[in-house]
Amino acid sequence: MTETVLVAYGSTNGSTVEIAECIGEILTKEGLSVDVRSASDVADLGRYDAVVLGGGLYAGRWQRDARRFARHHGKALAERRVWLFSSGPLDTSASTRDIPPAPGVRRIANRIAARGHITFGGRLEGDVKGRMARMIVNSGKGGDFRDFEQIAAWAVEVAQDLSSQSQSD
Numbered sequence: 001m002t003e004t005v006l007v008a009y010g011s012t013n014g015s016t017v018e019i020a021e022c023i024g025e026i027l028t029k030e031g032l033s034v035d036v037r038s039a040s041d042v043a044d045l046g047r048y049d050a051v052v053l054g055g056g057l058y059a060g061r062w063q064r065d066a067r068r069f070a071r072h073h074g075k076a077l078a079e080r081r082v083w084l085f086s087s088g089p090l091d092t093s094a095s096t097r098d099i100p101p102a103p104g105v106r107r108i109a110n111r112i113a114a115r116g117h118i119t120f121g122g123r124l125e126g127d128v129k130g131r132m133a134r135m136i137v138n139s140g141k142g143g144d145f146r147d148f149e150q151i152a153a154w155a156v157e158v159a160q161d162l163s164s165q166s167q168s169d
């Protein structure tokens, strides 16, 4: 049977939304049934076999909707196959090396026995929300550091892991 996967995201400035959409497209191409939704819009995980949950990083923590989602759905997440991602660094570091999860994200990963976590580069540019965000952009330290090849490759790995697991279930 086709596995149904939720890709849920917590995003303030929109860049994590596009990462989630890219992951959703790849999982769909790999033959999975996929919903891509804001973490704040999901009430129930009942119909999902697996979840990919991601959040933008703000001051070393996941964006609030992703944190709340992990807290609220903790039990359901622990019963499902879950992969996590963070998006943040405003430089090329995430494309060149593994960036470990922030402490709070690591605690979530441990609590729900997540199958994996990856940090992707972030984006901050244009019309951003918040004083700090505007300061970063105005000081020339913003930009788009998302690596969509890296994101797509990771999504393919998730799809492969999911299909090998479902065959052995």
Ligand SMILES: Cc1cc2nc3c(=O)[nH]c(=O)nc-3n(C[C@H](O)[C@H](O)[C@H](O)COP(=O)(O)O)c2cc1C
Pocket (backbone or CB within 6 Å): 010, 011, 012, 013, 014, 015, 016, 017, 055, 056, 057, 058, 059, 060, 061, 063, 087, 088, 089, 090, 121, 122, 123, 124, 130, 132, 133, 134, 136
């Ligand atoms: C106030 C502020 C704090 C941030 N803190 C971090 C951080 O602690 N670690 C990090 O890697 N990126 C940090 N960033 C960069 C964001 O995570 C990055 O812009 C990300 O792509 C935002 O995701 P979103 O557009 O989905 O909200 C910060 C950005 C802002 C504006």
